[in-house]
Amino acid sequence: MTAPAHQIKRGVSLYSFQEEYFLRTMSVEDCIRVAGEVGARGIELIPEQMIPGFPAVSDEFVESWFSWMERYGTTPVATDLFLDTKLHPGRWLSQEEQVASVCRDVDIAVRLGATVVRAIINTPPEVMEESAPYAEEQGVRLLLEVHAPFHYEHPWILQHLEVMHRTGSPALGLMPDMGTYVERFPRVVSERALRDGAKPELVDLVVSTYDDHGDTHALMDVVNYRGGGPVDFGLARQATHYIWSEPKAMLEHMPLIGHIQAKFYEMTEDEVEYSIPYDRIVPVLVEGGFDGYLSSEYEGNRHIQDVHPVDSVEQVRRQHAMFARLLGETTGEDA
Amino acid sequence: MGPLDDQVVRADSLTATPDGLDIAVYSHWYRALPLPSLARVDLTVDGERIEPSSLSVTVNGQRHPFAALAEKGDEYWFTTDPVVLHVPVETAPGREHRVRLLLGLSIPYILTGPDRVPLVAPSLTDKTLTAAGA
Numbered sequence: 001m002t003a004p005a006h007q008i009k010r011g012v013s014l015y016s017f018q019e020e021y022f023l024r025t026m027s028v029e030d031c032i033r034v035a036g037e038v039g040a041r042g043i044e045l046i047p048e049q050m051i052p053g054f055p056a057v058s059d060e061f062v063e064s065w066f067s068w069m070e071r072y073g074t075t076p077v078a079t080d081l082f083l084d085t086k087l088h089p090g091r092w093l094s095q096e097e098q099v100a101s102v103c104r105d106v107d108i109a110v111r112l113g114a115t116v117v118r119a120i121i122n123t124p125p126e127v128m129e130e131s132a133p134y135a136e137e138q139g140v141r142l143l144l145e146v147h148a149p150f151h152y153e154h155p156w157i158l159q160h161l162e163v164m165h166r167t168g169s170p171a172l173g174l175m176p177d178m179g180t181y182v183e184r185f186p187r188v189v190s191e192r193a194l195r196d197g198a199k200p201e202l203v204d205l206v207v208s209t210y211d212d213h214g215d216t217h218a219l220m221d222v223v224n225y226r227g228g229g230p231v232d233f234g235l236a237r238q239a240t241h242y243i244w245s246e247p248k249a250m251l252e253h254m255p256l257i258g259h260i261q262a263k264f265y266e267m268t269e270d271e272v273e274y275s276i277p278y279d280r281i282v283p284v285l286v287e288g289g290f291d292g293y294l295s296s297e298y299e300g301n302r303h304i305q306d307v308h309p310v311d312s313v314e315q316v317r318r319q320h321a322m323f324a325r326l327l328g329e330t331t332g333e334d335a
Numbered sequence: 336m337g338p339l340d341d342q343v344v345r346a347d348s349l350t351a352t353p354d355g356l357d358i359a360v361y362s363h364w365y366r367a368l369p370l371p372s373l374a375r376v377d378l379t380v381d382g383e384r385i386e387p388s389s390l391s392v393t394v395n396g397q398r399h400p401f402a403a404l405a406e407k408g409d410e411y412w413f414t415t416d417p418v419v420l421h422v423p424v425e426t427a428p429g430r431e432h433r434v435r436l437l438l439g440l441s442i443p444y445i446l447t448g449p450d451r452v453p454l455v456a457p458s459l460t461d462k463t464l465t466a467a468g469a
Contacts, residue, residue, distance in 0.1 A: 015365070018365045021414070021415070022339060022342070022365065022414065022415070023339075023342065024415060046365075046366055048366035048367040048368075048411070048414075049365055049366040049367070049414055050414070052413055052415075052416075053413070054367050054411055054413065055411065082366070082444050083444055084369060084443035084444050085443065085444065085446070086441070086443040086444070086446060086451070086453045087369050087371070087408045087443050088371065088408040089371050089374075089405050089441075092451075120444060122444060122446070305339065
């Protein structure tokens with residue numbers, strides 16, 4: 001086995017197992033065990049999803065958490081924060097409350113031993129700036145998720161980049177979501193629309209416009225002109241929420257990139273992602289010297305759950321087999 | 336997550352109590368939500384529309400009038416825990432009821448449109464179930 005020419009590590013966001021967790025067929029411990037079994041070493045958690053009693057985190061949970069890490073050979077890497085700006089009906093959270101929410105979630109990350117916190121895309125730049133000193137003091141990086149339909153030239157992201165560059169805070173950075181590299185329309189989504197009664201010719205229109213990287217913004221109007229119903233319209237709207245952009249755009253921002261949310265919708269039997277060209281993404285990360293975690297984020301469940309049982313474990317296994325291949329791991333097996 | 340409608344009200348969700356019918360309701364969203372997110376509860380039992388103002392709700396072991404949930408932004412409804420709707424209809428153990436519930440969860444971090452209105456994620460249940468004894 002040759003030493004890899006990179007420091008990229010594999011991880012799993014337990015969000016990937018949301019279906020099984022929701023159906024109570026997998027516990028948090030099961031999720032961590034499975035991640036370890038597919039060779040992932042880093043664990044990412046949504047506290048609101050899997051910590052009973054959130055926002056309180058009991059000593060009992062923390063004790064179990066670290067015992068699971070030890071048992072399954074994994075390590076806590078990241079937690080995902082949300083900013084519930086409409087927490088209270090009728091009013092917006094003040095900036096002070098938003099910062100307090102971020103700091104609370106930094107504290108949760110610290111209790112769980114994670115050094116990365118995903119800042120959700122709606123976190124304002126000024127909240128990031130004001131929270132950064134606390135995060136730095138706690139040894140945590142707040143990484144803004146760059147989530148579709150946003151990209152590095154979008155004004156919202158540019159405002160964040162301005163804060164990151166002006167302050168130079170080591171606690172601030174980026175967490176690209178690979179849903180920004182959807183090169184072809186996920187077929188699990190278009191097939192679901194057909195099952196839900198979408199018109200085949202309108203589904204073709206949406207899919208072919210997307211796949212040709214045409215102008216998706218007028219699709220909703222055109223679908224209306226063509227007599228589309230709510231399902232057709234929903235699919236057209238979905239097409240504006242996926243984006244394809246050149247993965248090499250990450251190179252310029254690589255010093256800020258601390259973690260990757262490896263979004264995926266469908267890993268085929270051949271262990272490739274149907275929509276997202278990881279074979280062109282991973283080399284960019286290697287070239288840029290990325291040394292964090294590629295953290296699985298399976299999100300296909302919601303598109304197939306109407307026709308057959310979801311097997312998130314197999315989907316994550318396939319993604320990790322692909323990562324192992326693309327990262328040059330030579331064991332030939334998953335782990 | 337897309338609605339897993341058949342899990343929101345489950346086969347064992349109904350309980351007959353001396354005060355009426357208790358319905359255990361599970362969330363269909365993938366993360367815990369603050370209690371004001373339980374924004375829309377359009378409930379019909381045996382064809383009779385139940386006014387939300389007549390409901391009380393037990394969450395995390397505490398019973399609240401439905402309207403009071405809007406003030407409980409600091410408390411969360413956990414992913415895998417049910418809330419219990421206390422419904423003032425006459426029932427008894429072993430009795431069947433047709434329960435139709437349109438549950439609308441207001442998602443406090445996904446805001447839509449120029450008025451920044453939270454997304455309401457709906458889930459529809461229509462089931463005939465048997466009430467267990469308390």
